[in-house]
Amino acid sequence: MTLRIRWIRAVGNDTYNARFAQEFAEVKNPGTEVEVVSLRNASVQHHVEYQSYEGLLSGDIVRAVRDTAQQGFDAVVVGCFYDPALVEAREISGRTVVVAPCQASFEVAANLAQKVSVIVGRRKWVPRIESRVREYGHAHLIASFRALELGVEDFQRDRDETVRRMIAQGRHAIDEDGAEALILGCTLEFGFYRQLQDTLGVPVIDSALAAFKRAEALADMKQRFGWTPSRVGSGEPPPEDKELRAWNVFDPADVPVVSPVHA
Amino acid sequence: MTLRIRWIRAVGNDTYNARFAQEFAEVKNPGTEVEVVSLRNASVQHHVEYQSYEGLLSGDIVRAVRDTAQQGFDAVVVGCFYDPALVEAREISGRTVVVAPCQASFEVAANLAQKVSVIVGRRKWVPRIESRVREYGHAHLIASFRALELGVEDFQRDRDETVRRMIAQGRHAIDEDGAEALILGCTLEFGFYRQLQDTLGVPVIDSALAAFKRAEALADMKQRFGWTPSRVGSGEPPPEDKELRAWNVFDPADVPVVSPVHA
């Protein structure tokens, strides 16, 4: 059985595409094929740290997910911890399952711990993430948010400093806030979970890995059981002929993703 | 005191711009200036009935709100009952207050009744709106959703039929569900509230009027008290020079709105 998964980096740059592909290559199941892409002509090139950027990128993400569905992927990840445009894109994803890191991480954590802290880059992000978690129904799991006071682009710059801060904040979360597990609240906080986990002695959820494996599992269930996004009620998509084609909502000539790296 | 308010229709067409402008002209305060615009090069021309359309239009709305802020408007309404991109646009709105119909309507209703039903076009819309209302904290106010089984573009086609269905569903809501007030859950359900109200004997909130007057009131408070969107925490906007200009996030040559009608 071959599962085809696309990871959409929710930005225009491809700085980390190869790196993500490599990460996923190392952890995927044998039959899984992965493609990491960026958004072509993305409204924002660099990061989704701001909610306005999230808004700007929503359309790009919807287009990329539509394309992903048409390419026949089994599952797709919207690769940003804000879970941008998740519900919006899921409506247009056809038979492709749509997954996002925040929801996926909390779903893992709910199986491992009763209280979880989220290690975010900046306090700025907290209300947005808190709102998402409340929407998903997982607010009772939150022990605290702890901020590193690093921006999205800082995590990988001075990795030793990042680790130092993560360990300090993680320890505060465990000792003072009652956290039993940690979630790294940005997909670019990659490459740290193992060291943190060994040092702190609690599960540390890398949200990119959690989302990727969630996509793989749901893709597997899709193929085996036919469990695809519901197309009734709120899942009803726009009519193909009467609206999407008639109004040219999606330009057939448009290729909304770019810089694919395969794994 | 002059208050400048822009109403952004969350679509590309301008079919109803003049009509909305006229509605607002009739109900605005003397010093209020209104501009109704559509989205230029909108990703979707016709309506926002689908969540995917909402996602596609989010960027257009953020751009339009950014432009609105730069044009120095006091308040802006994102004119769709899904309240699309509300939080996302508010971050980039500078000193302009951002308002949306669903939130505004529930805020009015909370002052007039303890149980409210929402008259929507199609059942399809319900989970999306319910999710928004839950996000705002007003879920306990909901008596029920009642659907007309009419699409966004149908409301104004056969107005007699629309009224008939509205009265029937409104009566069900009052008699069976315990509704004490009704909210018309789409900005294109305009022109009906008065007749419904007279017939049914409960307040019937026209969401477009509720949002427009909410914008006017908040614009007034902005001018008098300096109450503008918070710019700390989640309200912190992207840095102008270091990101917005350096990355050309917003094209200065771009005019994101079109078909202005003034009132």
Added chain:
Amino acid sequence: MTLRIRWIRAVGNDTYNARFAQEFAEVKNPGTEVEVVSLRNASVQHHVEYQSYEGLLSGDIVRAVRDTAQQGFDAVVVGCFYDPALVEAREISGRTVVVAPCQASFEVAANLAQKVSVIVGRRKWVPRIESRVREYGHAHLIASFRALELGVEDFQRDRDETVRRMIAQGRHAIDEDGAEALILGCTLEFGFYRQLQDTLGVPVIDSALAAFKRAEALADMKQRFGWTPSRVGSGEPPPEDKELRAWNVFDPADVPVVSPVHA
């Protein structure tokens, strides 16, 4: 269009009536007429700092609101941040809209910020206000309560000291609790919001001004749209003849308000 608004100070003394009238005169719209009154023969003369006082004053407030309705005012404010007797008075307010400061302040704040702290006089007040906010559905907006450890009557005594404490607690709220806006949780915390706002750099909601302008806006909507309190379901008032008159519930000779100051 003339809007007639009455502000009912929820106590018997008239110490601040002129001051409130002056505040409102400065911020009202041209056609708005304001009357600030105190409760005649009020059960408590001085303040509503205690819940028992709130209970004692409830009947006085209901009577005053009934009188307000009969005088044909468009809207009335119950002028205390505990929002005393709000639901109770609304039932008997006829076509007059009833507003209160806590609800009005949170409704403004919800349009400007995602996390809000309330600056109260004393910790004693917190559970009462928290209960109200929970009732309204706005609990998720609360970042924290911060207490000045000043009683209601202390705020205006040594204003410099009050400001010093407000700034200190406001800063704690912003820096430590994640507040993005502040609400001054007592109508007698007037005259401070501007200085605080300028110093702290976040919106600071004066609850008296928020409530007054909310009343004005709802009065405006009442006149224009006929949006008055629902009179079905929980809004159904007692029968005029069969109960109110037959039982002499409201003494027609009684004038429940006193010390009117107009603006």
Added chain:
Amino acid sequence: MTLRIRWIRAVGNDTYNARFAQEFAEVKNPGTEVEVVSLRNASVQHHVEYQSYEGLLSGDIVRAVRDTAQQGFDAVVVGCFYDPALVEAREISGRTVVVAPCQASFEVAANLAQKVSVIVGRRKWVPRIESRVREYGHAHLIASFRALELGVEDFQRDRDETVRRMIAQGRHAIDEDGAEALILGCTLEFGFYRQLQDTLGVPVIDSALAAFKRAEALADMKQRFGWTPSRVGSGEPPPEDKELRAWNVFDPADVPVVSPVHA
């Protein structure tokens, strides 16, 4: 051990005082002394079916509870299912425990069933009661509200008809709404629970009996364990000398209760 309990009928009339006293006499423990009183000079004589009446009576209730405390009662019941002025009166009740029927009934029901329906007189009452139950945290227990369409004063008029309606609505609640127990949502629905219980086969909570026995139990714990209402935080009462006496908040000459019947 002698426990002294006062039942305050939340109205002015004494029609049912003897009847209530008799009911309590039959079910009290040997050492319990009961006094049933009405409100003297009550703002409303007949019933509390309207929220405005509840507001009018709040002060009378606070005064009656204050008097009860000064008379040294161990516990007091505010005898109306709206639980009027419960929190307000508790603040001024000194060492006297304050209980009310809605809260007491749900506390019993929570020990006997997982889903409960409330049999109310009229649909009009539902939002008020629902709001109270939500405030107490018991909303998840509610299976439904079922209305008899009888007013407070109708229950005892044609008792056969009342029983007929109660059985019909109770059966609907059990068969259609999943109720596992019923609460009679008005203290004047007395004298019916046993017949209903025998007929319907589920526990039927008479709210007056539930509240009376709750008061007796809490009075017992008060005497044995010293568990009295907290007097810190929100429980801090107004200062006796500096405010209550200085301002003459409670007229010492006033006797706020009337028509005592002892059991």
Added chain:
Amino acid sequence: MTLRIRWIRAVGNDTYNARFAQEFAEVKNPGTEVEVVSLRNASVQHHVEYQSYEGLLSGDIVRAVRDTAQQGFDAVVVGCFYDPALVEAREISGRTVVVAPCQASFEVAANLAQKVSVIVGRRKWVPRIESRVREYGHAHLIASFRALELGVEDFQRDRDETVRRMIAQGRHAIDEDGAEALILGCTLEFGFYRQLQDTLGVPVIDSALAAFKRAEALADMKQRFGWTPSRVGSGEPPPEDKELRAWNVFDPADVPVVSPVHA
């Protein structure tokens, strides 16, 4: 009237049975008969500090409650603050009311205060108790959890040290967390509440006493009013003949309780 109450210590040892019996003897009503028992052949002998122990003991508790019902007791307490197997045992308790300390303590506290802190032995216990309180709907009452860092078996070892820690944590809870009352969150924290209460000046709920008196009160209501656990819906028990006897679910030869001490 004779009320028969059994207190089931949720462990196998009988170290404190006589002590509990003595405590209850001192506080029971004249007609109440108490039996304190331990679990015979208990899966865990010593304490229920771990959730796995709770799971192991659940069957023993169900058996003991079944036996209690068959012995005709009016009420039974599952004597552990985790309220282990409460819902499970209630289904099989026939006409015997089943009570547990956590639920009973919060029900008392809800009548005395608006914010409560729980003094637990170890932080380890907090998520379990928090989950229970959330299940009951009382989460809004929680001011904080404060841990003594003492195990279940430590409370009575060095009682002076225990008191010292309780006073210290209680004071933190009151001064910093806004607690208005305290609950001692383990039945083995007995013998301390009075001293704490006198020292700290707030009600201190001994959970064993609260549960015992709750059982006594509900037993009284059971006898007088016939209020027994519902046997419809989720309260429907397994069929006696077709399952319980046919499958020998409960061994008739088994005596599931041991070491009875009477009071």
Added chain:
Amino acid sequence: MTLRIRWIRAVGNDTYNARFAQEFAEVKNPGTEVEVVSLRNASVQHHVEYQSYEGLLSGDIVRAVRDTAQQGFDAVVVGCFYDPALVEAREISGRTVVVAPCQASFEVAANLAQKVSVIVGRRKWVPRIESRVREYGHAHLIASFRALELGVEDFQRDRDETVRRMIAQGRHAIDEDGAEALILGCTLEFGFYRQLQDTLGVPVIDSALAAFKRAEALADMKQRFGWTPSRVGSGEPPPEDKELRAWNVFDPADVPVVSPVHA
């Protein structure tokens, strides 16, 4: 990579062990090894339809999970939709991940739909399941519960009748309650999802398959990322030497599972 998963049927009989093993064999990944076992000397042989049975079986489940951990399985499923003893067993599961059908099914559904109905056997089950779902935070996803009025042991008896009822209730759920997906709320409702799904046109989640694949996915993450149940806070297990061995909590000679079938 070899993943070892054990499915614990939460009863004593082995009627369906081979059938479950076969089901899992058909859907597992290549490297996955499955063992389906029943409880040895189970307190209940046949089903867990009653909450008292759940309580009786809790200890058996804890013992089986402890054994599973000692046998070095990567993940274990407690195979009953009540998710019995889930939190209790997880504490003692060492490095083995513990999964259960209700939680797993809702986690799948949350990725595919916004409103879900649960098809249960009997209405009797609803409050228990509703309580679990509320505990997990997924209550907002529930459109309705629909009962087949079939017991656990009936589902597979007359499969045609079962299908007929499932389709009827599923259609009600979709058409009347707004369900966008269905969950089959009992692990013994196996073998039906595909036909239902094809007939009704919405995803139909077989809870056994959902739980099995969730276990497989979490086992995979455990091996790859070291994500095992947290062992701090509420996850801290009892001390091995000082308690488990010293008290002989788990009899080393005991083999708590029986009738293994491998796949």
